[in-house]
Amino acid sequence: MSQYRLDYLDQLESESIHIMREVAGQFERPALLFSGGKDSITLVHLALKAFRPGKFPFPLVHIDTGHNFPEALAFRDMLAEQIGEKLIVRKVADTIKAKGLTEPKGKFASRNALQTFTLLDTIEEFEFDACIGGARRDEEKARAKERIFSVRDEFGQWDPKRQRPELWNIYNGKISKGENVRVFPISNWTELDIWNYIRREKIALPSIYFSHEREVLEYEGQLVATSEFIQLEPTDSVVTKTVRYRTVGDMTCTAAVESVATNIDDIIREITATKTSERGETRIDDKVSEAAMEDRKKNGYF
Amino acid sequence: MDLLRFITAGSVDDGKSTLIGRLLYDSKSILIDQLEAIEKQSKNKEDGEIDLALLTDGLRAEREQGITIDVAYKYFSTPSRKFIIADAPGHIQYTRNMVTGASNSDLIIILVDARSGVVEQTRRHSIIASLLGLPHVVVAINKMDLVEYSQDVYNNIVIDYANMAKSLGLKEVTYIPISALKGDNIVEKAATTPWYEGEALLSILEKVQVQQDIDLEHARFPVQYVIRPQTEELHDYRGYAGKLHSGIYKKGDAVTVLPSGVTSTITAIELNGKEVEEAFAPQSVILHLADDVDISRGDVIVKSNDQPNVAQELEVLLCWMDTKPLAAGKKYLLQLNSTVVKSVVKELQYKVDVNTLEQHASPEQAVLNDIVKATIKVARPVAFDAYKKLRTSGGAILIDETSHVTVGACMIQ
Numbered sequence: 001m002s003q004y005r006l007d008y009l010d011q012l013e014s015e016s017i018h019i020m021r022e023v024a025g026q027f028e029r030p031a032l033l034f035s036g037g038k039d040s041i042t043l044v045h046l047a048l049k050a051f052r053p054g055k056f057p058f059p060l061v062h063i064d065t066g067h068n069f070p071e072a073l074a075f076r077d078m079l080a081e082q083i084g085e086k087l088i089v090r091k092v093a094d095t096i097k098a099k100g101l102t103e104p105k106g107k108f109a110s111r112n113a114l115q116t117f118t119l120l121d122t123i124e125e126f127e128f129d130a131c132i133g134g135a136r137r138d139e140e141k142a143r144a145k146e147r148i149f150s151v152r153d154e155f156g157q158w159d160p161k162r163q164r165p166e167l168w169n170i171y172n173g174k175i176s177k178g179e180n181v182r183v184f185p186i187s188n189w190t191e192l193d194i195w196n197y198i199r200r201e202k203i204a205l206p207s208i209y210f211s212h213e214r215e216v217l218e219y220e221g222q223l224v225a226t227s228e229f230i231q232l233e234p235t236d237s238v239v240t241k242t243v244r245y246r247t248v249g250d251m252t253c254t255a256a257v258e259s260v261a262t263n264i265d266d267i268i269r270e271i272t273a274t275k276t277s278e279r280g281e282t283r284i285d286d287k288v289s290e291a292a293m294e295d296r297k298k299n300g301y302f
Numbered sequence: 303m304d305l306l307r308f309i310t311a312g313s314v315d316d317g318k319s320t321l322i323g324r325l326l327y328d329s330k331s332i333l334i335d336q337l338e339a340i341e342k343q344s345k346n347k348e349d350g351e352i353d354l355a356l357l358t359d360g361l362r363a364e365r366e367q368g369i370t371i372d373v374a375y376k377y378f379s380t381p382s383r384k385f386i387i388a389d390a391p392g393h394i395q396y397t398r399n400m401v402t403g404a405s406n407s408d409l410i411i412i413l414v415d416a417r418s419g420v421v422e423q424t425r426r427h428s429i430i431a432s433l434l435g436l437p438h439v440v441v442a443i444n445k446m447d448l449v450e451y452s453q454d455v456y457n458n459i460v461i462d463y464a465n466m467a468k469s470l471g472l473k474e475v476t477y478i479p480i481s482a483l484k485g486d487n488i489v490e491k492a493a494t495t496p497w498y499e500g501e502a503l504l505s506i507l508e509k510v511q512v513q514q515d516i517d518l519e520h521a522r523f524p525v526q527y528v529i530r531p532q533t534e535e536l537h538d539y540r541g542y543a544g545k546l547h548s549g550i551y552k553k554g555d556a557v558t559v560l561p562s563g564v565t566s567t568i569t570a571i572e573l574n575g576k577e578v579e580e581a582f583a584p585q586s587v588i589l590h591l592a593d594d595v596d597i598s599r600g601d602v603i604v605k606s607n608d609q610p611n612v613a614q615e616l617e618v619l620l621c622w623m624d625t626k627p628l629a630a631g632k633k634y635l636l637q638l639n640s641t642v643v644k645s646v647v648k649e650l651q652y653k654v655d656v657n658t659l660e661q662h663a664s665p666e667q668a669v670l671n672d673i674v675k676a677t678i679k680v681a682r683p684v685a686f687d688a689y690k691k692l693r694t695s696g697g698a699i700l701i702d703e704t705s706h707v708t709v710g711a712c713m714i715q
Contacts, residue, residue, distance in 0.1 A: 004518055004550065004582040008305040008384045017586040018545040021526040025599045025640060049574050050543070050586070053536055054529040137375045142361055144374045151706075160361055164708040165398060165623050167405040168697040169547070170637055174706035188386055190377050294361050 009197050012189055017050040018169065019148060019185040023130050024050075024057040026173035027181070030130040033119075034060040034087070036072035037248040038205055039134030042186060042194055044079065045203050058132070059086040063118050065111040066093045067229050067250040075206040090122045107231050108224065110253040116300045120156045123180055130173065130181045138190040139279055142294040148187050154178035156300025191278045192271055199264040208245045211262045215240050222255035246271075246278055303381070306512055309388040309403040309436075311427040312413030317444045321413065321482035322376060322389055328489040329504065331378035373403045382508050397656060397671040398623045400430050401711055405697065408512045409438040411503075416449045416479070420462040426656045428463075432470040433619060433654075433673065433713065435693055437515045439467070439475045440506060446495065447481040453497045470659070476510075478503055516583050520687065521549025522610065522695045523603040524639040529588060541572065541588035542597055547639065547694035549605070551589065552580040556606040559597055560685035565606055566591040583694075600641040602685045610687045610695060616678045617715040619654070619689075620647075622668040624702070624709035629667045634709065636680055638698040644681040645700070651675040678712070689713035 006014070023030050032047065034040045047056055060080055064073075080087035092111050095118040096103060104110060123131065137144045147163050149171045164172055173181055186194070198205065216223040217230065218237045224230065226238060229252050243256035244267070261267045293301075312318035325331075376387040388403035390396075404410060410431045414424055431439055441463050449455045456479045467475045478487055479495050480503060486492035489504045500506070529541040551557075555568045570590040571581050581587045589603060597603070604610060622628050628647060636645040652661040654673040661675075668674045689696030700710035 004516075005304070005513055006584065008303050011305050011584065014545060014584050014586040018526070021543050021545075021586070022640070025527045051529060052575055053539065054531045054541075057527075138377045141374075144376065145361060165402040165711070167402055167699055167708070167711050168694070169406075169545070170639060170697070170699050172637060172699060172701055172706070172708045174635070174701055176706060188375070188377070190379075190384075192379070193384070 009193065009200060012186075012193060013046065013049070013197070015169075015188065016046045016185040019171065019183065020047055020050040020132065022149075022171045022173065023132060023183050026171070027130040029126065029128050030058040030132065030183075031061045031088075031123075031126065031128045032056070032058050032132045033134070034062050034076065035134070035248070036062070036068065036076040036206060037134070038194060038198065038209060039136065039186060041075075041079070041203060041205060042189075042197060043132060043134050044083065045201060046185060048083065056085050059088050061088045061090070061122060061126075061128075061131070063115050063122065064089050064091045065115055065250050066091060067111055067227075067252050069206070069208055069225075069245075069248060069251055071206045071208045072248050075204075079204075088122070088126070090118050090125075092118045094118075095121060107219075107233075108252045109229070109231075110250055112250060112253055113296070113299075116156065116296070120300050123156070128180060129175065130183055132183045132185060134186060135184045136189050136191070136194075137184075137187045140293045142297055143187075146184065146187075146297070148184055149173055150182045150184065151175060152180055152182060152300065156180070158182075158297040158300075160294070160298075192268070195264065195268050195271060199268065206248065208248060209267070211242055211244045211259050211266075213240055214243050214256065216243065216256060223258065224255055225251055227251045303379075303383060304513070305384050305386070306409065306507060306510065307386045307388065307407045308409040308411060308507065309390060309400070309407040310411045310413070311390070311400060311431075312411075312423075312444075316413040316415050317482045318389075318413055321411070321442065321444065321480075321488070322387060324482050324485055324488050325387075325504065326376065326378050328485060329378045329380060373399060380504065380508055385507065396426070397430065397621060397673065400427065401434060401621045401623075404430060404434040404436055405711065407436060408515055409440065409507070409510060410436045411440045411442050414441060414443050414459060414463070416443050416445045416455055416459065419459045420466065422657050424463070425466060425658075428466060428470055428472065429654075429656050429659055432472055435690060435713075437474065438510050438512075439472050440503070441475060441477045442503065443477065443479050444482055446479045446486060447484050451479070451486075451494045453495075456495075456498075476500070476506055478506065517548040517692055517694070518550055518582060519548075520608055520610070520692055520695075521551055521555075521605045522547045522687070522692065523549075523551065523589065524641065525597055525599055525601045525603060526640050527599060528597065540594075541590055542603065543586075543588050544603075544640070545586045546581060546583040548583045548692055549608075550580060550582040551587075551605070557591065557603050558606045558609060559595060560602045560604060560610070561612050561683040562596075562601070563612075564593075564595045566593040566595055568592075602639075602641075604685070610685045610692075612683045612685050614680055614683050615648075616680065616684075616686065616698075616712070618676055618678055618698070618712040619715065620668065620674050620676045620678075620700075620713075621711045622670060622672045622674065622709070623711060624707060625670050626702075626709075627667040627669045628674075628710065630676075633703060635701040635703055636678065636684075636698055636712070637701060638684055638686060639695070641684055642701075643684060644703075645678050647700075648677045648679050651677065675715075686714050688715060690715075 244259040374389045390399040390403035480487045526544045572588040653665040687695040696714045698712040
């Protein structure tokens with residue numbers, strides 16, 4: 001075998017770095033959407049490889065729903081400080097107040113849909129022309145069809161029918177005023193690729209990704225952490241379990257999985273053996289309808 | 303573990319969706335909740351079998367409007383390889399979809415219905431594979447269960463296809479009899495085709511050598527971005543960030559910057575923050591040069607002893623991808639890797655019939671899905687290689703100046 005041979009993780013890494021540098025080269029005011037989850041942490045790691053010893057050509061932007069896991073927020077602040085890059089936080093609560101939006105009701109009142117309002121306002125406030133996000137095509141079938149450079153109109157809407165063909169390694173980032181582009185550098189990575197990369201690169205993650213004891217509500221086969229954001233009823237079954245999170249979203253719409261995996265090797269072993277997809281197991285928001293993600297994207301969701 | 307990107311060509315009637323579903327299902331890439339979802343949808347089926355084709359089912363927008371969105375990507379892996387499938391739907395806008403999916407693929411699986419053999423569509427798929435320069439072709443002769451696994455039927459199709467492949471110049475062609483529906487010869491060799499001496503499809507996909515497809519001979523480095531920290535301690539730091547599209551670069555190499563032609567020497571190569579002696583395609587690196595030359599995004603750094611063409615007039619095979627037709631004299635932006643220049647399509651020489659490869663001289667215009675030979679003049683000289691020699695330096699797109707949509711794919715001759 002030739003010495004000039006790249007492992008698949010090296011190939012994915014190089015592709016992602018190339019995409020990030022295309023953003024830097026093609027846009028005037030890009031941003032990196034950072035949630036504190038493993039995928040956006042991986043994006044930050046890739047950005048370090050793409051731009052150091054220079055500064056990032058974009059700030060990190062967090063759209064804070066107010067329903068985040070405290071561990072993820074603490075990690076966000078720690079990471080931004082450690083790498084010395086600018087972090088912009090915009091809160092959904094402020095948008096609700098300023099725009100008189102209606103808070104969703106119900107047991108798991110999720111601000112997931114309201115997040116889009118704050119995101120679009122933030123894009124307008126800073127005149128971002130490109131927003132880098134950590135979505136992967138293996139997550140969901142709407143994402144499987146989205147381009148790496150995904151052009152959105154001035155309302156942030158994705159139109160699956162009018163996507164630009166994406167050929168070779170050439171990314172067309174030309175836009176008209178008011179439009180912006182969502183860029184997904186890890187489109188071609190799977191959940192397992194991300195975990196293998198995190199292990200190889202020794203990337204630090206928030207503690208909730210690893211096994212811990214937590215008080216959870218058992219609800220329709222899913223385990224939802226108890227918190228001030230969830231309405232408990234007397235009939236609810238609340239138990240303490242040993243769990244970890246496979247994805248990190250809002251406390252209201254992300255479920256935990258029972259696990260004793262305390263390190264990356266254990267997690268990779270569990271994911272390799274798992275019988276359920278990442279979103280199917282942990283995302284309450286995708287279960288609402290079969291086309292939930294497709295609809296959210298059309299409305300400007302990332 | 304390495305990576306194989308492939309495209310599947312064929313329509314629903316050829317069993318393409320069933321084949322993809324079968325690969326995902328039998329390689330255990332389908333998880334319970336996804337399976338439950340398709341089981342629910344397959345309920346109406348009388349035989350009780352799940353419909354694997356539903357795994358590649360589209361978005362609601364597609365179902366409601368009877369349209370197909372060009373390419374969907376699917377992923378699976380085995381212990382030896384990660385696979386990325388570009389799933390380009392059949393029927394509508396086929397050429398555009400296939401060109402897009404094939405542009406990033408190393409291999410194409412062309413599905414042939416054993417009952418009908420090599421038909422017009424097979425020919426069209428193969429012509430596009432040859433135009434796009436796909437290095438590996440697998441001809442999967444499907445629905446063998448419907449021809450009683452007949453070796454004669456299989457052999458006749460192989461002879462027919464081999465004749466065509468020869469005329470198209472397709473080099474590496476592998477044939478395999480399969481039944482996607484029954485799973486024959488997909489993951490494991492089937493008892494139903496004892497006369498077939500080759501391997502199961504998945505083994506073929508696992509073993510095909512793709513490393514050699516990366517050209518390590520001709521070094522091409524388009525500059526994407528210049529890194530200049532301008533801090534006190536890195537005052538004079540000036541690094542050229544980009545991806546090696548082909549070739550190998552070593553510290554000390556004499557290089558030329560194109561299109562300007564300025565020469566210099568590589569003083570350092572940084573890979574992931576560390577200095578290395580050499581780098582090779584497709585690594586993303588930072589290059590440092592000895593001289594303080596004016597280099598910006600869009601320039602290409604090549605080795606001085608092996609240079610690409612630099613010209614202002616390009617002969618291209620052009621696949622038109624827009625609903626508004628192309629006529630000679632129209633202006634577009636041409637993007638070749640990180641280079642973007644104004645261009646004008648000067649002349650349409652002929653249109654290629656993708657069913658017969660016949661040439662029709664001097665067409666008045668090119669419409670959606672047409673492939674034409676054209677001459678494009680660019681506003682300033684650009685560095686390029688012939689697409690047939692170096693795919694990564696010979697492919698370019700045309701962008702509409704006002705709508706900014708990607709309207710054409712060019713393979714430079």
